[in-house]
Structures are given as structure tokens and as C-alpha cells.
Amino acid sequence: MQITIYNYSKQRLETIDLQISEEDTTWFDDDSYDHDIHMITDFKSGLLISPRGYEYPLLIDGTSRATIDYISRKALALKAFYTDTVFE
Secondary structure (H helix, E strand, C coil), rough: CEEEEECCCCCEEEEEEEECCCEEECCCCCCCCCCCCCEEEEEECCCEEEECCCCCEEEEEEECCCCCCHHHHHHHHHHHHHHHHCCC
């Protein structure tokens, strides 16, 4: 499926062809706020962090789900680090 993401290393929006599967994606169904992380996906050489709500997923090169121990709070902190979002 094609989705639009924000590629941090290129500093722009782009459309990618993404195949989501159980082998490369972790879902977080227990989060309920719009700023929480919905899922994290290993994509090529980076990590795709998909928040709830209407934000674009964020692609960060050079990291993976294993790097952040598959934890949504660590994904949220990583997203905040790259986007200067206040982390609660």
C-alpha cells in the first residue's frame, strides 16, 4: 500500500510503498491519545513511527524496533527528539 510519510533525513514528505506485516510491525492498541504511537514499522534501513490522529508517520534512518526495545514510550521519545515535540 502507498502512504505519505515525513522523511526526516530528507526533510520532506514523500510517498512510499509499504507492506505491513507481523514480522516488521509492532502495534500499540492500549494508547488512547491522539499524540500516542499507533505502530512502529521497520522499513528499509530505518524506523517508521506512526502516531494516532492525523500526523504523518515519521521515518527515521539508522534505527529499528529492536533499538528501542519495541516500546511505545521510547518511540514517542525518539519522535519528540527529532521533531522538537514536548515529551510528557
